[in-house]
Amino acid sequence: MEKILEIKNINKSFSGIKATQNVSFDVFKGEILGILGPNGAGKTTLFNQISGFDRPDNGEILYKGANIIGIKPHILANQGLARTFQLVRPFHGMTIRENLMVPFLSDRGKKILLEAAEKGKKRDDLIGEIASSVGLADSLDENVNNLPHGALKKLEAAKISAIQPEIIMLDEPFGGLTEKEIESLSEYVKFLNQEKGITFIIIEHRLREFMKLVNRVVALNYGEKIAEGVPEEIIKNQLVIEAYLGKGGAEVANSKN
Numbered sequence: 001m002e003k004i005l006e007i008k009n010i011n012k013s014f015s016g017i018k019a020t021q022n023v024s025f026d027v028f029k030g031e032i033l034g035i036l037g038p039n040g041a042g043k044t045t046l047f048n049q050i051s052g053f054d055r056p057d058n059g060e061i062l063y064k065g066a067n068i069i070g071i072k073p074h075i076l077a078n079q080g081l082a083r084t085f086q087l088v089r090p091f092h093g094m095t096i097r098e099n100l101m102v103p104f105l106s107d108r109g110k111k112i113l114l115e116a117a118e119k120g121k122k123r124d125d126l127i128g129e130i131a132s133s134v135g136l137a138d139s140l141d142e143n144v145n146n147l148p149h150g151a152l153k154k155l156e157a158a159k160i161s162a163i164q165p166e167i168i169m170l171d172e173p174f175g176g177l178t179e180k181e182i183e184s185l186s187e188y189v190k191f192l193n194q195e196k197g198i199t200f201i202i203i204e205h206r207l208r209e210f211m212k213l214v215n216r217v218v219a220l221n222y223g224e225k226i227a228e229g230v231p232e233e234i235i236k237n238q239l240v241i242e243a244y245l246g247k248g249g250a251e252v253a254n255s256k257n
């Protein structure tokens with residue numbers, strides 16, 4: 001399997017707090033990798049380092065074989081490595097349609113528009129297709145200020161997929177969504193993964209839905225990698241259970257097996 005991303009021994013401290021400690025793992029092209037861990041485990045800090053928002057204190061991050069540490073987030077996004085944020089970040093006061101125009105202003109977005117034009121498609125056609133895929137076709141001309149949280153989470157997924165990245169990193173995409181919305185977002189991720197070949201790295205706390213979606217999991221606790229494997233192994237892993245429930249909770253959970 002081809003490695004698309006290699007994380008090698010990265011460390012990151014914030015005034016004494018070790019948010020990332022000697023973390024190493026590979027991401028393979030075409031997989032859906034999950035990142036697990038309790039609050040404060042260092043998941044978002046890990047994303048920040050991979051996507052260029054934070055610089056590791058040391059270690060290496062290779063994207064398609066090249067070290068990317070120090071490269072700015074928007075340049076990485078243009079190279080196909082893009083992420084969403086834990087909290088939604090729409091452009092307020094604008095409609096869904098206007099929000100979806102923004103990704104096409106980037107270099108990668110402009111390239112996609114040129115390619116689409118050769119096939120006789122306009123920007124608005126592409127926006128319509130993306131909006132339909134995430135279930136926002138009926139809300140295209142609504143102001144985002146008037147839309148519920150669920151629609152804004154869908155907008156985040158639509159915005160990031162517009163530039164057709166090679167790797168999409170989602171930070172808690174299911175946060176605040178209903179079960180039905182989670183199901184349809186999961187279907188969209190699977191569609192992008194299977195039909196467009198996009199690799200995913202997903203942080204999520206909604207474990208049941210998450211374990212159905214991901215192929216492999218990396219688990220973190222106190223900034224360290226505590227486990228790596230397929231979902232079936234991870235849910236039985238003692239260190240992962242203890243990280244979520246504490247030692248006492250893990251004993252109770254195990255006694256019920």
Ligand SMILES: Nc1ncnc2c1ncn2[C@@H]1O[C@H](COP(=O)(O)OP(=O)(O)OP(=O)(O)O)[C@@H](O)[C@H]1O
Pocket residue numbers: 014015017018019037038039040041042043044045046086
């Ligand atoms: N910019 C920062 N300055 C200082 N401390 C930080 C900063 N960013 C993160 N931290 C600390 O690093 C640790 C890891 O935080 P991080 O946000 O990566 O956790 P997380 O796993 O994403 O948690 P959650 O599930 O709550 O989103 C925490 O102790 C946090 O307080």
Ligand SMILES: [Mg+2]
Pocket residue numbers: 043044045086
């Ligand atoms: Mg986080």
